[in-house]
Amino acid sequence: MxxxxxxxxxxxxxxxxxxxxxxxxxxxxxxxxxxxxxxxxxxxxxxxxxxxxxxxxxxxxxxxxxxxxxxxxxxxxxxxxxxxxxxxxxxxxxxxxxxxxxxxxxxxxxxxxxxxxxxxxxxxxxxxxxxxxxxxxxxxxxxxxxxxxxxxxxxxxxxxxxxxxxxxxxxxxxxxxxxxxxxxxxxxxxxxxxxxxxxxxxxxxxxxxxxxxxKPPVKGVLQQREVFEKKVKPLLGDGKVAYVWVDALRFEMARELSRLLKDDFDLSLQPAVGTIPTITEIGMAALLPKANESAKVVAVGGGKVALDIGGTVIKDRKDRVAFLRENAGVTVFEAKREDLLPEANEEGEGRHPGCGVDPHYLPGN
Structure with missing residues (x-):
């Protein structure tokens, strides 16, 4: 002292x-x-x-x-x-x-x-x-x-x-x-x-x-419903593309993930204005093909809403997978996070229950 x-x-x-x-x-x-x-x-x-x-x-x-x-x-x-x-x-x-x-x-x-x-x-x-x-x-x-x-x-x-x-x-x-x-x-x-x-x-x-x-749509910023058309579709002709959907992944979490991966990958991070109302059923569907053309929110009963894209009402994950397969323009392989993680051994090691990324869809040509 x-x-x-x-x-x-x-x-x-x-x-x-x-x-x-x-x-x-x-x-x-x-x-x-x-x-x-x-x-x-x-x-x-x-x-x-x-x-x-x-x-x-x-x-x-x-x-x-x-x-x-x-x-x-x-x-x-x-x-x-x-x-x-x-x-x-x-x-x-x-x-x-x-x-x-x-x-x-x-x-x-x-x-x-x-x-x-x-x-x-x-x-x-x-x-x-x-x-x-x-x-x-x-x-x-x-x-x-x-x-x-x-x-x-x-x-x-x-x-x-x-x-x-x-x-x-x-x-x-x-x-x-x-x-x-x-x-x-x-x-x-x-x-x-x-x-x-x-x-x-x-x-x-x-x-x-x-x-x-x-007075939306706001000019000069990327809209959530434009993500597939502007960010995913241009890459489909170059090879296999992993299109990873993560529900409720805030921008700051994506920013943190990018920071952790920057030494191993060439990364870019761009915000997009979400589709209102910002709930899972609307936001996840807004990432589908053609959402930029004719997406609109519709009532589906029981106090719930869904996204209508070109006359197809998309209410849940099953609908999203089907719509992606039909409209991606390439062969689609769909997977969940647990499908991509290694099998756990007898001691429970291998799969990481805290992993924050959930890959839903992997389209490729």
Whole structure:
């Protein structure tokens, strides 16, 4: 611990000389870094922590963030960071949380790493919500400009959705233990969720207002019902084409997928304006051939709607497959995600239930 020793630790014996202090620091650092010795370090550190009552002391955050000797210090620092982020979205606290992800106690205790990761995700949501919320107040009024701000700038607004998705995933998998074990963390997550909802609602409201004024179809942007005609059909004469349909795959998820695949594939990513109403039955059918020519939404009874393309009403997956086979202009091989994944062995390995991509149709010539 650098600097002046807190009064609460005045009775604890410490090295007085510079050489003695350096030797102590090198000893514990080497001890922690030795994989074959770290268990003994953890045991003795916890013992000393209990003996001097360190966990009961109120230590300043400036000292906590420079220290990783005792587990109680790590716990106290997490609470300090959670409390600080709840008060204000602070990039410095986000940086501190990210740094602690690779420190000793996060490496020794998976629950510590999971907690720092969740804290970091909540901080990212709050910071990004602050940025996007301010930007919306001066947002462009046209649909093409709004799409660019959301998808294509150096810091696209869709990053808010990415950070929120990451936070929700980590929140879902985090073990909170008994009720009330992590009150500061729970309050931080609740605030991040509220800010995400507030800013997301404002963005949606602004987009719909601009969309209504634009009198669809909006010029200068790709329409969802044009995807097959403009993006798929031109490739069919060059060889086999995989046309992968993924229901509810948000743009930011496609952006993340592209980032992961960019080293192995030549990629391009382009947003398209969805077909209203943006539900599975309409959106998936809008990706079919000829949807650009005569698609219209029709009622099919029971309070449901479907897409009519050239007189053919497409209500469900079975209808979509049949229409694609008849109108793709090439031989179509249809497959589901599970058809393409390797068979699981006796241990359950092979198929990945969390894979987010579901290839429905693979047309080829």
């Amino acid at each position: 650098k600097g002046q020793i807190p009064a609460s630790l005045a009775s604890v014996p410490v090295a007085n000389s510079v050489g003695g202090k350096d030797s102590c620091v090198r000893l514990v650092q080497t001890w922690r870094n030795r994989r074959d010795l770290r268990d003994s370090y953890v045991k003795l550190a916890n013992q000393v922590e209990d003996e001097i009552g360190l966990g009961k002391l109120d230590l300043p955050v400036e000292l906590l963030q420079r220290n990783e000797t005792f587990f109680c210090v790590e716990r106290a620092l997490m609470v300090q960071v959670e409390t600080g982020l709840f008060k204000a979205a602070n990039p410095a606290l986000l940086q501190l949380a990210q740094q602690r992800l690779s420190r000793f106690w996060a490496d020794v205790k998976p629950e510590v790493q999971a907690r720092w990761a969740l804290i970091s995700s909540a901080a990212e949501v709050l910071i990004e919500a602050e940025r996007v919320g301010k930007a919306i107040k001066q947002a462009p009024a046209t649909i093409p400009a709004l799409l660019k701000a959301y998808t294509d700038d150096d810091e696209p607004w869709c990053l808010l959705d990415t950070h929120h998705r990451n936070m929700e995933s980590r929140h879902y998998s985090f073990d909170f233990g008994g009720s009330g074990d992590h009150p500061e963390l729970e309050k931080l997550i609740t605030k991040a969720e509220q800010r995400y909802t507030e800013v997301g609602s404002e963005l949606a409201k602004h987009f719909m207002t601009a969309y209504q004024k634009a």
